[in-house]
Amino acid sequence: MTEQGGVGGSAPRASTDPGGTEPGRPPFGKVIIQAIIQGNSVVVTVAAFAAAIVIGGLLIAFTDPVVLHAWSQFTAAPGNAFAQAWDSAAGAYAAMFEGAIINPHTVASALQYNSISAAFQTGSVSAIFDPLSETAVNATPLIFAGLSVALAFRAGLFNIGGTSQFIGGALLATWLGFGVPLPLVLHAIVVLIGAFAGGAAIGWVVGALKAWTGAHEVIVTIMLNYVMIYLLSWLLGTSAMQRPGRADLITPFIDGNAQLPHLAGPSLRINASFLIALAAAAGVWWLLQRSTIGFEFRSVGANPRAARTAGMSVTGSWVLVMTIAGGLAGLAASAVVQGTDHTLTFQSYGTYGIDAITVALLGRARPLGTVLAALLFGALHAGGVAMQGLTQTPVDIVTVIQALIVMFIAAPPLVRAMFRLRGARAAGPEQALAKGWNG
């Protein structure tokens, strides 16, 4: 987004390197220093993250009753006021880290055992990896949904419809999961395909409406989100979907055959869905960078009129890209239904659809970037839950940090000004990712 534009940035990633690959390239250290001074996209990303963490920390500290009390006696003990503020924010972030990456206490308790096998048997080894497993589990739907948004971005479309596509995939996948008896392996695959198809159908509606009538995808996707939410609420209450004997909106459990296997034992939630997500990212990369269809997508995204002049079908690309994007968002439902929950409730769709937009933006609409961004936000979510449990800091702070990161990343001049970085180049208008109402 900074140097080469998020859309149509088909040039190899190395070109973002300000040092370039000319003969006689400067030493590596100099490249890094230059990058920091000039504030290239990686540095801006890190700086944006840092700024969001600082603002989040201030918000945590100055809404903490203990801290506010200390500050009310600022004149008596100014040092204490600062110390309390620091403790509050640092404590919350430390709890977040322990919930997302590694918790020293679990390591210490595992080390108490004499033999490795004893540590394994008591489950204290898997307890060490529990935070990382939670991060991966939280990241998996975000990878799928983020890829969905990123892929649409590259074709010049803004997919806010992750929620509707998630629900479409979830409904079909869950129904196939509990309603159709099939043998092992085959059942899981059928349900997986069902999740893709359910999401793809919703995505297709968006693409087809845009292609045939010019209806703007932003409005259509937002409206479809609500249509699907009400459809979900209705279907979950019907006898076809509701779990017998329950009054709330929940389906029966899907068959054991349809569930995705755990990767590291039953006590850790990480499951095969994470690997499928990584494979999907690789697939999207291949599609965009190595296939003819992907080239058309990127051309349509960069300049639809030029793409049409070159003989590409703009409308055809719109329909196809929205179908695939919808399918990817549907796979996010598979991660939840087949991977972790094994059932569908009215809350299952969560905020994946909107979070996916922030993930794709942070990942600069590239597959690898999207995976990394999803892992970061997955870690924030996993850590946020742990933080709420330990320090009573509401988990919503994660949403605030997430939004701040994306806002800062979208405005590199602001971040450069905050950190006194020199502008990389005379900054022209950023390449627009989404297009206004007039297409």
Added chain:
Amino acid sequence: MERVSSLAGAITEPLQAHRRLLAAATFALLGLVDILVFARFAGHSQATFALSLPDAQITVPSLHVPAAPTAYALGAVSLAAAVARAVREPSQRLRRWLIAVVLLCFVISLLCWADAGKIPLNLVNLLQSTVAFSIPLVLGALAGCLCERSGVINIAIEGQLLMGAFGSAIVASAFGTLWLGLLTGSLAGGLIGVLLAVFAIRYLVDQVILGVVLNVLASGLTGYLYDRALVPFQNTLNSPTTFPAVKVPLLGDIPILGPIFFDSTVFLYLSYALIIAVQVGLFSTRWGLRARAVGEHPVAADTVGINVLATRYRNVILGGLIAGIGGAWLTLGSVGSFGKDMSSGMGYIALAALVFGRWTPLGAVAAALLFGFTSALQSIMATLNVPIPSNILLMAPYVATIVAVAGLVGRGRAPRADGKPYVTS
């Protein structure tokens, strides 16, 4: 209208004839539903509509209609409209009338069927809650109108409503004055407006993305502060009272119309004022002409000496202030306390109303009323025990919007420079 430069326009141009037939088919479909569903299943009983509230001074006798014949007749009217639409492309004005007639026929037959042989349905009550439910949608759509007419897309209406609801609840409850709460709600909406303006105009951030992210920010921020401050201090920070209904003297006593339009909270009267202000301001004042010029052709506006960026800043922030009032309605006009994500998509419906109403204030108000009506209808239908799932009814405004943006009921055009940052080189 020359739409050659717009790609979407170029693609949709050959679809004009299709659209005419599709619109006619939609009319015919609605007419057939009137006849085949509502009229057929209404039975031989009567539908009764009460036309005055129980405590009205002048009571209007209730209306008794034979349910099935009425629905048959209205269905026939819709079919006639479909034929008229299919035969020849009517003028813009006639087209709007046809849409209104067909929708009205549909709604009345629906009501006939729903109420056939049951307790009287109070129409005044229904329309009163329609108007009430429409207030945040109207104010949100007006906010969007101000922004988008000057060339800044406002997806952040949802966030502005939410912040307005949050700010007004806290201040009204902490200081015990509703008016201060209303003012704070407006300012809180304006705050999101400021963020939208600065990031969109100064930092040239993509406006659609920015709007979505601002909504996430507002949702996270209010959700965080709600858990942190409002839940533990529910009594002091989150229990404002609501504005009382104020009856306008004389006008409020008019049968039927009085209770609907002139017996409500201050929010309704504020909305009247703002609707008039925005409509007159945009279309009959120098300021409005300049704002619209900036939204259509900023280069030309700049050339004749209009400050493009200042105009946009002003309109976006004004829009935020208006949407903030709509947010204040959620707490001070309706529920009486703040709840997490209580705007629940109303900002997006307001946006849809704006698009539905073709970026005009009055069109947006009409669309907002239509959406408000479905909400009111849904809550009344629940009491009538009608065999339509309420979820299906709740889908109606969203499906209608999709149908509208798909151009089946005629196509609006956004301001030409909407969403495009203005950069002087």
